[in-house]
Amino acid sequence: xxxxxxxxxxxxxxxxxxxxxxxxxxxxxxxxxxxxxxxxxxxxxxxxxxxxxxxxxxxxxxxxxxxxxxxxxxxxxxxxxxxxxxxxxxxxxxxxxxxxxxxxxxxxxxxxxxxxxxxxxxxxxxxxxxxxxxxxxxxxxxxxxxxxxxxxxxxxxxxxxxxxxxxxxxxxxxxxxxxxxxxxxxxxxxxxxxxxxxxxxxxxxxxxxxxxxxxxxxxxxxxxxxxxxxxxxxxxxxxxxxxxxxxxxxxxxxxxxxxxxxxxxxxxxxxxxxxxxxxxxxxxxxxxxxxxxxxxxxxxxxxxxxxxxxxxxxxxxxxxxxxxxx
Amino acid sequence: xxxxxxxxxxxxxxxxxxxxxxxxxxxxxxxxxxxxxxxxxxxxxxxxxxxxxxxxxxxxxxxxxxxxxxxxxxxxxxxxxxxxxxxxxxxxxxxxxxxxxxxxxxxxxxxxxxxxxxxxxxxxxxxxxxxxxxxxxxxxxxxxxxxxxxxxxxxxxxxxxxxxxxxxxxxxxxxxxxxxxxxxxxxxxxxxxxxxxxxxxxxxxxxxxxxxxxxxxxxxxxxxxxxxxxxxxxxxxxxxxxxxxxxxxxxxxxxxxxxxxxxxxxxxxxxxxxxxxxxxxxxxxxxxxxxxxxxxxxxxxxxxxxxxxxxxxxxxxxxxxxxxxxxxxxxxxxxxxxxxxxxxxxxxxxxxxxxxxxxxxxxxxxxxxxxxxxxxxxxxxxxxxxxxxxxxxxxxxxxxxxxxxxxxxxxxxxxxxxxxxxxxxxxxxxxxxxxxxxxx
Numbered sequence: 001x002x003x004x005x006x007x008x009x010x011x012x013x014x015x016x017x018x019x020x021x022x023x024x025x026x027x028x029x030x031x032x033x034x035x036x037x038x039x040x041x042x043x044x045x046x047x048x049x050x051x052x053x054x055x056x057x058x059x060x061x062x063x064x065x066x067x068x069x070x071x072x073x074x075x076x077x078x079x080x081x082x083x084x085x086x087x088x089x090x091x092x093x094x095x096x097x098x099x100x101x102x103x104x105x106x107x108x109x110x111x112x113x114x115x116x117x118x119x120x121x122x123x124x125x126x127x128x129x130x131x132x133x134x135x136x137x138x139x140x141x142x143x144x145x146x147x148x149x150x151x152x153x154x155x156x157x158x159x160x161x162x163x164x165x166x167x168x169x170x171x172x173x174x175x176x177x178x179x180x181x182x183x184x185x186x187x188x189x190x191x192x193x194x195x196x197x198x199x200x201x202x203x204x205x206x207x208x209x210x211x212x213x214x215x216x217x218x219x220x221x222x223x224x225x226x227x228x229x230x231x232x233x234x235x236x237x238x239x240x241x242x243x244x245x246x247x248x249x250x251x252x253x254x255x256x257x258x259x260x261x262x263x264x265x266x267x268x269x270x271x272x273x274x275x276x277x278x279x280x281x282x283x284x285x286x287x288x289x290x291x292x293x294x295x296x297x298x299x300x301x302x303x304x305x306x307x308x309x310x311x312x313x314x315x316x317x318x319x320x321x322x323x324x325x326x
Numbered sequence: 327x328x329x330x331x332x333x334x335x336x337x338x339x340x341x342x343x344x345x346x347x348x349x350x351x352x353x354x355x356x357x358x359x360x361x362x363x364x365x366x367x368x369x370x371x372x373x374x375x376x377x378x379x380x381x382x383x384x385x386x387x388x389x390x391x392x393x394x395x396x397x398x399x400x401x402x403x404x405x406x407x408x409x410x411x412x413x414x415x416x417x418x419x420x421x422x423x424x425x426x427x428x429x430x431x432x433x434x435x436x437x438x439x440x441x442x443x444x445x446x447x448x449x450x451x452x453x454x455x456x457x458x459x460x461x462x463x464x465x466x467x468x469x470x471x472x473x474x475x476x477x478x479x480x481x482x483x484x485x486x487x488x489x490x491x492x493x494x495x496x497x498x499x500x501x502x503x504x505x506x507x508x509x510x511x512x513x514x515x516x517x518x519x520x521x522x523x524x525x526x527x528x529x530x531x532x533x534x535x536x537x538x539x540x541x542x543x544x545x546x547x548x549x550x551x552x553x554x555x556x557x558x559x560x561x562x563x564x565x566x567x568x569x570x571x572x573x574x575x576x577x578x579x580x581x582x583x584x585x586x587x588x589x590x591x592x593x594x595x596x597x598x599x600x601x602x603x604x605x606x607x608x609x610x611x612x613x614x615x616x617x618x619x620x621x622x623x624x625x626x627x628x629x630x631x632x633x634x635x636x637x638x639x640x641x642x643x644x645x646x647x648x649x650x651x652x653x654x655x656x657x658x659x660x661x662x663x664x665x666x667x668x669x670x671x672x673x674x675x676x677x678x679x680x681x682x683x684x685x686x687x688x689x690x691x692x693x694x695x696x697x698x699x700x701x702x703x704x705x706x707x708x709x710x711x712x713x714x715x716x717x718x719x720x721x722x723x724x725x726x727x728x729x730x731x732x733x734x735x736x737x738x739x740x741x742x743x744x745x746x747x748x749x750x751x752x753x754x755x756x757x758x759x760x761x762x763x764x765x766x
Contacts, residue, residue, distance in 0.1 A: 080418055080432055082439045100722075163581040184580035187741040270580055271523055273732040274741060288412065289727050290719045 155268025470642025
């Protein structure tokens with residue numbers, strides 16, 4: 001919070017200074033009229049010029065492809081043909097009438113369930129490490145580190161971990177588990193193994209979000225609580241949790257959106273085989289294996305809408321109240 | 327409110343500009359009349375290839391030097407792409423995708439949108455093999471750069487150690503032989519490469535070999551229930567299902583590894599893999615590099631026979647073609663001719679030459695000793711060139727891919743519900759519905 005306020009400061013000064021200079025400039029040419037209009041125009045344009053690069057890139061690389069995606073979703077394009085035939089809503093009808101397309105959302109439930117474990121672990125460590133703990137910087141580094149690794153690399157690392165006779169089985173054999181299951185080969189286990197990998201990867205991000213929020217809470221509150229004889233547990237429920245509720249809410253939305261659009265980890269580790277296909281993997285298969293870019297675009301648009309609706313519902317149920325701890 | 331309007335205005339302007347730009351890009355290209363494949367060869371050409379290894383080890387450089395002796399005015403640059411099959415499709419949405427390319431999986435009806443016609447297919451028929459893959463409506467759009475046979479690559483030592491002297495010629499013999507390997511050696515009898523997936527699709531290349539039917543693909547495109555006993559695809563998928571169900575494949579298919587599988591086959595930890603003959607040289611290299619002998623690698627036909635005679639399908643590899651948007655079409659065509667006729671590529675790679683009068687490669691000698699007859703599939707009848715792939719796309723049964731075969735393996739190893747009969751019935755239902763819809 002503090003840092004963002006200081007960052008905003010120079011911009012505010014610049015905004016105050018710039019018009020002043022033009023006003024002075026206009027002053028020397030009083031009576032001509034035209035420079036005054038140019039000055040006003042320039043003044044009006046200045047913020048847009050500052051924004052132009054950022055907005056331009058955003059429009060070119062985010063919104064323009066998105067507009068194209070919506071356009072493709074109304075065509076029967078196969079991804080290569082020079083002509084795209086307009087088919088109206090047919091792709092959307094297919095998405096909603098083909099049960100195999102929606103069945104894969106079932107797989108997302110595993111990741112959604114796992115995201116609760118992920119948030120719990122992250123919250124636990126964020127709370128502990130926000131108090132003065134020995135080696136807390138080191139532990140923060142260790143917990144955040146997995147998030148920095150490339151997702152593809154993580155996929156490969158865990159592939160070796162889960163192999164029969166791989167690292168996990170070796171470690172388990174030390175504690176006497178002689179007949180470990182096939183972590184990826186067993187259809188009842190594969191999604192848990194993959195969701196576990198996902199937890200390992202993303203806990204760091206949740207952790208940093210929580211830690212940042214906890215550290216922005218005023219320190220006097222803890223001191224006051226300690227004077228009143230509150231235990232750590234009571235401090236957590238009375239100060240920390242309500243204080244960071246908005247960040248927890250945000251993590252919750254991210255968890256839902258994330259579990260609906262899981263991709264990297266199952267794609268690298270199983271390629272969607274053995275019942276681990278997620279909606280995004282199925283979209284890719286539709287687009288590039290079965291050459292139905294039109295239908296796949298419709299699937300992508302539907303996924304976007306679902307995420308928006310879920311977010312909207314979440315905002316309705318947990319409205320964005322102002323947090324007031326004092 | 328006024329500000330918000332301004333934002334929308336800006337978005338609107340950007341969107342309109344974007345539209346205008348794409349509209350420009352979509353305009354017609356200037357085709358000068360002297361830029362044909364028969365013109366004088368000069369200019370710059372870019373060769374885009376999937377053989378990154380040949381780019382790295384200098385083979386292409388050697389070829390270009392040789393090519394330039396005859397065509398000194400042509401400047402050739404080469405670019406290798408690792409994920410060629412996918413990346414090339416993306417590149418082809420632009421006009422700048424190289425001058426000499428290998429045709430990726432596009433529909434035959436789309437050839438004319440991207441590729442320069444090379445002439446009438448009939449004019450090539452006397453000299454070249456494997457023309458059907460790049461022919462549409464009697465016009466040839468590409469020339470295959472070598473070809474392969476389909477069958478099963480195996481480790482001779484493992485099979486001998488298991489006490490097998492002659493390759494199997496029926497599915498029952500095949501299963502019995504794999505059982506022997508399992509019982510008498512430490513090797514995995516058959517390795518599916520389930521995780522990497524694409525090796526599973528290789529067995530489909532045997533379509534036609536089982537019943538010695540050169541029209542098997544066309545027949546399948548009209549068959550409403552092709553997964554019925556007696557058809558080729560039934561035999562091919564049955565072999566996989568029964569081998570997996572009998573526990574004769576790798577214990578955990580989800581953690582297979584293609585690169586490692588080459589070493590394992592070469593050194594006798596794997597008995598056999600269903601792959602095209604292009605794999606032989608790679609297996610031999612893997613064997614020689616890891617302390618075994620290249621001679622251990624053998625190649626057998628699909629275990630099926632018609633009146634005691636075995637057959638193997640041969641087919642073209644990637645087809646080399648000239649981009650329709652090339653600025654030096656003649657030079658590009660000259661380079662293709664050089665690669666196919668004079669580069670010595672097929673000999674080096676142990677592939678079947680595209681030239682009809684060339685000899686069979688050494689590594690297919692096993693076929694000759696076993697009396698296997700080589701056959702080419704007939705091209706699909708006019709107007710039906712893309713029917714088979716259309717049906718596959720529509721029914722979501724990816725006959726050239728791995729998705730449905732992975733499910734087949736899952737069912738066979740008990741990891742998914744159903745059995746062979748129920749899954750084949752399911753496939754027939756999906757396939758049949760699409761045949762009904764698309765085949766006229």
